[in-house]
Amino acid sequence: MVSLDLFLQAVVYGLIMGSIYALTSSGLTLILGVLKIINVSHGEFLMLSMYAAYYLFQGFQIDPFLATFLILPILFFFGAFTFYFFIRPILKAPEINQILLTIGISIFLQNLALALFTADFRTLELSYSQKTLALGKISIGVPHFAAFMISISVTMGFYWVLKNTDLGRSIRAAAQNREAAILFGINVDRIYLITFSLGAACLGVAGPLLATFYYVTPTVGTVFLLTSFVVVILGGMGNFLGAFFGGLLIGLTESVGAIFMPGSLSPVLTFVVLIVILLLKPEGLFGKRRR
Amino acid sequence: MKKRLTVLFVLTLSLGIFIGDALAAVTVRIGAVLPLTGPLAMAGQRVKNVISFAVDEVNAQGGIKALGGAKLELVFGDTQSKPEVAISEVERLVEKENAVILTEAWQSFITLPASQTAERLKTVYYAPVSYADNITERGFRYTFQQEPKASDVARDWVRFLNFVNAQKFAHITKVGVIFENTDMGQSNAAAAKKYLAENGFKQVADLSYPARASDLTSTIAKLKASEPEVVLQAGYIGDAILIAKTADRLGLKVPFIDNGNINDPSYIKTIGPIAEGKLGINMWNKDVPGGQQLFEKYKAKMGEEISGIFVLCYQAIWVFKEALEKAGSADREAVRNALAALNIPASRLYLPYEKIQFNEKGYNVGGGYIVTQVQKQEWVTVWPEKFASKKPVLK
Numbered sequence: 069m070v071s072l073d074l075f076l077q078a079v080v081y082g083l084i085m086g087s088i089y090a091l092t093s094s095g096l097t098l099i100l101g102v103l104k105i106i107n108v109s110h111g112e113f114l115m116l117s118m119y120a121a122y123y124l125f126q127g128f129q130i131d132p133f134l135a136t137f138l139i140l141p142i143l144f145f146f147g148a149f150t151f152y153f154f155i156r157p158i159l160k161a162p163e164i165n166q167i168l169l170t171i172g173i174s175i176f177l178q179n180l181a182l183a184l185f186t187a188d189f190r191t192l193e194l195s196y197s198q199k200t201l202a203l204g205k206i207s208i209g210v211p212h213f214a215a216f217m218i219s220i221s222v223t224m225g226f227y228w229v230l231k232n233t234d235l236g237r238s239i240r241a242a243a244q245n246r247e248a249a250i251l252f253g254i255n256v257d258r259i260y261l262i263t264f265s266l267g268a269a270c271l272g273v274a275g276p277l278l279a280t281f282y283y284v285t286p287t288v289g290t291v292f293l294l295t296s297f298v299v300v301i302l303g304g305m306g307n308f309l310g311a312f313f314g315g316l317l318i319g320l321t322e323s324v325g326a327i328f329m330p331g332s333l334s335p336v337l338t339f340v341v342l343i344v345i346l347l348l349k350p351e352g353l354f355g356k357r358r359r
Numbered sequence: 360m361k362k363r364l365t366v367l368f369v370l371t372l373s374l375g376i377f378i379g380d381a382l383a384a385v386t387v388r389i390g391a392v393l394p395l396t397g398p399l400a401m402a403g404q405r406v407k408n409v410i411s412f413a414v415d416e417v418n419a420q421g422g423i424k425a426l427g428g429a430k431l432e433l434v435f436g437d438t439q440s441k442p443e444v445a446i447s448e449v450e451r452l453v454e455k456e457n458a459v460i461l462t463e464a465w466q467s468f469i470t471l472p473a474s475q476t477a478e479r480l481k482t483v484y485y486a487p488v489s490y491a492d493n494i495t496e497r498g499f500r501y502t503f504q505q506e507p508k509a510s511d512v513a514r515d516w517v518r519f520l521n522f523v524n525a526q527k528f529a530h531i532t533k534v535g536v537i538f539e540n541t542d543m544g545q546s547n548a549a550a551a552k553k554y555l556a557e558n559g560f561k562q563v564a565d566l567s568y569p570a571r572a573s574d575l576t577s578t579i580a581k582l583k584a585s586e587p588e589v590v591l592q593a594g595y596i597g598d599a600i601l602i603a604k605t606a607d608r609l610g611l612k613v614p615f616i617d618n619g620n621i622n623d624p625s626y627i628k629t630i631g632p633i634a635e636g637k638l639g640i641n642m643w644n645k646d647v648p649g650g651q652q653l654f655e656k657y658k659a660k661m662g663e664e665i666s667g668i669f670v671l672c673y674q675a676i677w678v679f680k681e682a683l684e685k686a687g688s689a690d691r692e693a694v695r696n697a698l699a700a701l702n703i704p705a706s707r708l709y710l711p712y713e714k715i716q717f718n719e720k721g722y723n724v725g726g727g728y729i730v731t732q733v734q735k736q737e738w739v740t741v742w743p744e745k746f747a748s749k750k751p752v753l754k
Contacts, residue, residue, distance in 0.1 A: 071584065074580055074581065074584055077576065077577075077580050078576070078577045078580065081574060081576040081577065084574075085573060085574045088573075178396070179396060182396060182400055186401070186404070187399075187400035187401035187402075187403075187404055188401050188625050189401065189596060189597055189600060189625055189629055190629060191600060191604075191629045191630065193629075193630070193631055197604070198604065198607050198608055198633070200608055200610075207608065207609060207610065209608045281604070282573070282601070283597055283600050283601065283629070285398070285401070285597065286400065287397060287398045287400070290398075290571075291571050291572075291573050292573060295573070322573075322574070322577075323574065323576065323577050324577070325577075326568070326577035326578055326581075327577050327580075327581060330566065330567045331540075331566055331567050331568035331569065331572070331575075331577065331578040331581075332539075332540030332567035332568055332569045333567075334569065334572075334577075335569050
């Protein structure tokens with residue numbers, strides 16, 4: 069029988085990992101919603117931000133949580149660079165070409181990392197890496213807790229920007245109807261650039277957070293990419309709240325599932341949840357039905 | 360005049376081709392199909408370095424004397440940790456690159472299809488590292504396995520536990536097992552179940568986890584809840600790092616014995632003090648006979664540290680040399696037969712084995728494991744007694 073403590077421990081970590089998934093998926097869903105592009109290299113952007121955190125720590129002893137302030141703009145500009153030179157030219161191309169391009173970018177970045185950083189696994193050993201907070205009988209790792217707080221804040225902040233600022237409204241307008249947005253005087257090209265860069269910037273936050281407790285290796289992006297796509301589809305493509313709640317849901321599914329079933333089946337449970345939700349609501353939890 | 364020039368030109372060309380051909384026959388190609396990119400790139404790249412080092416040594420010592428000093432040459436294929444890529448790489452190395460012997464895909468689940476392809480192409484597939492129980496159980500003639508089986512990991516895990524109890528280093532009755540869910544982990548875990556039961560241990564946990572999990576808190580929490588006195592762990596190095604950190608964070612402070620994947624130098628380097636006291640089945644350590652020498656000359660030439668699982672590959676190159684000398688030919692069938700008839704005694708081996716001799720299934724019956732432990736941030740051998748340099752510390 070599963071004890072309550074075990075269950076609650078799983079719920080806590082499910083929410084923590086879920087908040088990370090929410091953060092990585094928010095960027096992806098926005099790119100998907102606005103640009104209608106499936107960015108397969110999303111995972112590699114995450115991987116690069118993790119390496120950035122690692123090297124800033126190794127070289128300059130900058131705590132990864134503080135390094136987020138540096139890495140967010142770095143990833144923003146890296147996203148802008150990638151968009152301007154690689155994505156913008158193919159925006160009008162057939163979808164399969166777009167996917168092929170992002171797959172190519174993904175392979176390139178993975179191998180670039182392999183060549184530059186070698187395949188060695190790296191971890192950031194901070195003074196508080198293994199410290200824990202106690203919540204009754206449940207222990208929460210300090211870096212995990214901080215990562216959770218920051219993920220939630222950043223995601224909420226992003227949501228506020230989308231809802232309440234002109235920029236946010238422009239992004240949502242471009243996502244809903246590109247032609248209408250142009251008619252209303254929105255510079256859609258600029259919005260595309262900003263959206264893609266913001267998507268990358270989300271990973272500029274998620275990366276350093278993850279690096280405080282997960283290992284860094286050239287292929288680490290692939291661990292989170294598939295889950296991010298599942299969350300995006302589950303939550304409704306282009307829907308920010310969907311990515312947020314979807315992320316938390318999948319995090320909980322993986323963590324709590326591993327308590328009740330053999331651990332190796334928890335990815336299966338993730339996909340079962342996805343299938344069930346899509347059967348009941350094909351446009352995703354928060355998606356709008358296409359008329 | 361013009362006609363004579365033409366004849367001379369053609370003769371020279373033919374002579375050139377003839378000499379070129381003869382020169383080409385003076386190397387024997389070993390096909391190394393490794394995970395050079397992908398999640399196990401770290402291991403693949405290290406294997407590449409180690410076997411290049413060994414081949415250079417063999418060539419520097421005169422190459423294959425029975426073939427007139429022919430040099431060994433390595434040709435590489437990249438499996439990318441994907442079975443279908445491994446298959447096409449095996450085909451390329453045999454058909455286009457004329458590899459006479461193929462070696463190690465590393466992961467058992469890739470070795471299985473790769474060696475099957477090699478069998479079809481009637482080329483030796485030599486596995487110094489893969490050790491899933493079924494590798495040599497398929498009735499193949501061309502597959503050879505140098506390592507003891509995955510189930511022998513479990514056999515030696517339990518022999519070590521018996522040793523620990525007999526020598527009163529600890530009193531172990533309750534054992535937990537965690538394993539990753541591909542061929543390797545499942546083989547180790549299934550065998551552990553059997554050997555633990557046969558030896559009167561109580562198995563309190565039998566937990567699988569997905570190999571590339573983003574978080575193992577739930578699995579380790581379940582493990583802790585089962586209250587093991589010792590944990591047997593079957594995973595690859597990435598998950599081992601995650602497990603060590605998660606266990607430490609959740610306060611699970613019992614001895615962990617790994618299945619042979621953590622003796623990479625980066626394990627201690629990445630997790631530092633948490634590595635202290637961790638045990639692992641190992642294939643070699645620098646405190647076995649001849650070990651320190653090999654460790655130092657490898658470090659001097661390649662600038663990195665060699666560890667157990669990679670010495671297996673180093674040993675393989677020397678086994679190929681012996682087989683080629685015995686065969687006296689680079690013909691694939693002759694090489695296969697020579698390998699099958701080899702009997703290399705311990706005195707000529709770099710590994711802590713009894714001997715290298717393959718049975719009719721291609722399985723080396725003379726192999727054996729040691730157990731090493733991290734003591735003062737260094738790996739030391741603690742079992743079997745004939746190789747141990749220190750006593751195990753199990754708190």
